[in-house]
Amino acid sequence: MTVRHSGGGQPERTLALLWRNQRPAASDGRRSAGRRPSLDVDGVVRAGVRLADERGLDAASMGGVAKALGVGTMTLYTYVPSKEELLDLMVDEVLAERELPAPGEPRPTNWREQVEVYSEETRAMFQRHPWLARVSTVRPPVGPGMLAGREYLLSTLLPLDLSPRDTNTAALAITTYVDSAAGQEAESLQVERTTGQSHEAWWHERSDLWETYFDAGKHPAMTTIWHANGYQDTVREAATDAYRYGLDRLLDGIQAQSDAL
Amino acid sequence: MTVRHSGGGQPERTLALLWRNQRPAASDGRRSAGRRPSLDVDGVVRAGVRLADERGLDAASMGGVAKALGVGTMTLYTYVPSKEELLDLMVDEVLAERELPAPGEPRPTNWREQVEVYSEETRAMFQRHPWLARVSTVRPPVGPGMLAGREYLLSTLLPLDLSPRDTNTAALAITTYVDSAAGQEAESLQVERTTGQSHEAWWHERSDLWETYFDAGKHPAMTTIWHANGYQDTVREAATDAYRYGLDRLLDGIQAQSDAL
DNA sequence: GGCATTCTCGTATACCATACGGAATATCCG
DNA sequence: CGGATATTCCGTATGGTATACGAGAATGCC
Numbered sequence A, B: 001m002t003v004r005h006s007g008g009g010q011p012e013r014t015l016a017l018l019w020r021n022q023r024p025a026a027s028d029g030r031r032s033a034g035r036r037p038s039l040d041v042d043g044v045v046r047a048g049v050r051l052a053d054e055r056g057l058d059a060a061s062m063g064g065v066a067k068a069l070g071v072g073t074m075t076l077y078t079y080v081p082s083k084e085e086l087l088d089l090m091v092d093e094v095l096a097e098r099e100l101p102a103p104g105e106p107r108p109t110n111w112r113e114q115v116e117v118y119s120e121e122t123r124a125m126f127q128r129h130p131w132l133a134r135v136s137t138v139r140p141p142v143g144p145g146m147l148a149g150r151e152y153l154l155s156t157l158l159p160l161d162l163s164p165r166d167t168n169t170a171a172l173a174i175t176t177y178v179d180s181a182a183g184q185e186a187e188s189l190q191v192e193r194t195t196g197q198s199h200e201a202w203w204h205e206r207s208d209l210w211e212t213y214f215d216a217g218k219h220p221a222m223t224t225i226w227h228a229n230g231y232q233d234t235v236r237e238a239a240t241d242a243y244r245y246g247l248d249r250l251l252d253g254i255q256a257q258s259d260a261l
Numbered sequence C: 001g002g003c004a005t006t007c008t009c010g011t012a013t014a015c016c017a018t019a020c021g022g023a024a025t026a027t028c029c030g
Numbered sequence D: 001c002g003g004a005t006a007t008t009c010c011g012t013a014t015g016g017t018a019t020a021c022g023a024g025a026a027t028g029c030c
Helices: A011-018 A041-055 A062-069 A073-078 A083-095 A111-128 A130-134 A144-160 A164-195 A199-205 A208-213 A220-227 A235-259 B011-018 B041-055 B062-069 B073-078 B083-095 B111-128 B130-134 B144-160 B164-195 B199-205 B208-213 B220-227 B235-259
Strands: none
Touching: A011 A083, A011 B208, A041 A062, A041 A083, A041 A130, A062 A073, A062 A083, A083 A111, A083 A144, A111 A130, A111 A144, A111 A164, A111 A235, A130 A164, A144 A164, A144 A235, A144 B220, A164 A235, A164 B164, A164 B220, A164 B235, A199 A235, A208 B011, A220 B144, A220 B164, A235 B164, A235 B235, B011 B083, B041 B062, B041 B083, B041 B130, B062 B073, B062 B083, B083 B111, B083 B144, B111 B130, B111 B144, B111 B164, B111 B235, B130 B164, B144 B164, B144 B235, B164 B235, B199 B235
């Protein structure tokens, strides 16, 4: 299931944390008074990401991150207001890892290939950080990483000359598809790795389904596809094919809209 | 974030629980010996669903469900092997609530309208049970509800005469899109309800983003869309439009593939 | 009535986030 | 050099989670 997070009570502090590296640093006289910090926000966030990558999202607990950094649990609260915000920071950190051409930087000429870049970078991100699939995307962290992604995707669609509203709508539809399909794929691989059991073995354990419970009369379409060899050899192949196929058809549909103008 | 569940160690018992109401009951002599049960599996599952509906997935803890049923926590383990399985049973229960025409039952003539039915029933399901969006869909419960959904969707696509493999692939792509978009929508409404804060209020709290951090030079596409009034009035409208738009374009693309045969 | 069988559930374990308050350590100011 | 002040560090306590274990209660069969 998915982990909750919302943004907490002080949106201003959260924004300042999210954008901590994007602005000059605002060095206002007041320099140093009091004990020197032994950590910094980036270190805490990176430790959280590393733990989640290596041992799953649950391992990125406040206690776990603190132990990884060699400090007491409560020390983290000096750097981050709560677990929710830490998660937001982790999410935006990895969103920003995607290497999406900034405005003015070289990119493929074809809009579909540009969307391809978004898709592949996002897929790679989910592969590196499968725990992302378990974090809710409603009210996401509005940090540099998320905005860069939205900006790039919108920019790929502008040449289609859809109405501004349709352009935005199309971008939302694409992110919905890409993010969830890429997330499912990554989670699927992750489950095979952490359980040490392939999906095929998992299905094999459930062969009773077909022998005992499945009623071909109630499932004629499935039965037809089955007998016509419509099921791929592996679950992974099926998922990969479905990802590509769905994205291609979605882009076909958007292209057709644009052509009809 | 999403909640984990995999299926546990005894797939046969899990399958028997999932399909408990689909088979005659297998009354083998051995009837009664020992203390009479005070509950049954259906009651436990329904209590779990009701709690999750009313107070969120976290409220459907083993202790919470037991308290709602007026028994001790450990009593539940007589009916259900673990929390994982309970969750699987809850998921298949609500998947089965969708009123999808069975083979032979009347349905729209047009394949797109048939997919529409799947989409709307699934959307309604997520609205009734927003916690579903937080449950992982890798290795889902292979019960009657899930199979009925797959069967129906495949059956809507057969008339397109795609290859068996493409038919299956297209069905996977559609469920990926519909399930995740419907889940996001439901979760979004849920968040507004439980936090008591509209998305607009949430964005308003973050107006510092635009005033302090946003750099129009780095985000020309967003800025263009903004000035062209490309953003809907409410987040809800934007999400609903994106859902419809994306599904329509995806189906356009699939239709085009079929026409090209 | 005895006894096998089955259900019931209190207790213990090991996690989780975080409120609170006090101790440690740094600079600033006199 | 000596407080005063500011800041970080973190032990402890609280209330939550799933579930292993084993004792106790209720039932039907003989």
